[in-house]
Amino acid sequence: MSCDVMSDKRQRARIQGSWAKQLPKRSGPTGAASNNYQPNNANAASGSWGSGPQKTSKTFEFYQPTKPIREVPTEKVIELAGDYEISHGPSGVSRLRLLPGFLPPEEADWMFSKLLAELPWSQKTNYRQGEAYGEPRLTCWYGELPYTYAHSTMAANTQWHPLLVTLRQAVEQVSASSFNSLLCNLYRDGHDSIGWHSDDEASLGAKPTIASFSLGDTRVFSLRKQPPPEDNGDYTYVERIRVPLSHGTLLLMEGATQDDWQHQVAKEYHDKGPRINLTFRTTFPEPDRHRPGTKMRFVAKQP
Known part of the structure; x- marks a missing residue:
């Protein structure tokens, strides 16, 4: 190849090189990318990337819940004679x-057999949400006034059994x-x-x-405080609170x-014999709700 041809190629290369634009130089380290997590934030920067003032990434912290953990209280048991402020x-x-x-015991045995045989026990019908159901026990009522609970009324009955008068x-x-x-309750068995x-x-x-006076088999009387x-x-x-009520036991509430506690006698499916519970109380005439302007007024009835 002649010297004139080689000179012509070098001249054309210099002219073409003068048209090419150089890529801007990247400052900072080269090589593999960092393993550190970077927040997805356009304003955040790391190392020497970009220009302008650098900002520190946000720190995420875990906070424990401030609501205290509540524990279920241990059920208390009352078995010994005494007065208890609950x-x-x-x-x-x-x-x-x-x-x-x-x-x-001997007197309690005799009274239990007499009342079991001679009181006018019957199954009361109550109503819940408009539906009738038979109470899971037998009852009878004594008093000069009728008594209403669970949307059902027991008629007045002034013919007290002589044993009940003595016990009262x-x-x-x-x-x-x-x-x-x-109010007399007969629990025929654990059901x-x-x-x-x-x-x-x-x-x-x-x-x-x-x-509340109990005769017959022992049943657990439970109380729970209103929340x-x-x-x-x-x-x-x-x-x-749990109170086992045994034969011949008297409990006063x-x-x-009645304002701050509820009570129950739950089913006990193991072998249980009959139990009679007698709850003495004082009832008052209820106000006449059908008369306009009537205010509630309780007048004590003498026994």
Whole structure:
């Protein structure tokens, strides 16, 4: 190849090179990309990438919940004779008084057999959400006034059995209270029961004293405290008490017990014999709700 041809090629290469644009130089380190996580944020930068002031990436922290963990209280058991203040609240003091052996065994045996055979036991029909159901126990009522609960009324009955009159007098003496009515319950076996409730009907007045006397097989009498308003009816974390009521035992519920507590006798499916429970109480005439302007007024009835 002649010298003139080689010179012509070099000249054309210089002219073509003068048209090419150089790529901007990248500052900073080269090589493999970093393993550090970078937030997906256009304003964030790392190392020497980009220009302008650099910002630190946000730090994410985990916070423990501030709501305290609540524990379910241990159920308490009351078995020994004595007076028990089970709660203090805005409604007042709630009290239980337990008197095991209120009647000696021989007398309790004789009374149990007489009442089981001679009281007018029947199964009451109650109503729940408009549907009728038979109570899972037998009952009878004594008192000059009718008694209504669970949307069903028991008629007045002034023909007290003589044994009940004698027993009422003994209960009034030890409780320093007077009673003019009596609800009798017969639990035929462990399948009979009564659900959670309070004896807070208007006819019983404010803070009633209820005297509960038991004959026959032992059954567990359970109580649970009413939940505070912020729990919206949730009974999970309330206080609970268990009281085994044996043959011849008297239990008094006083003060704010019916305001602040509920009670029940739950089913016990193992072998259980019959049990009679007699609950002495004082009832008052209820106001005439059909007369305009009538205010609630309780007038004590003498027994």
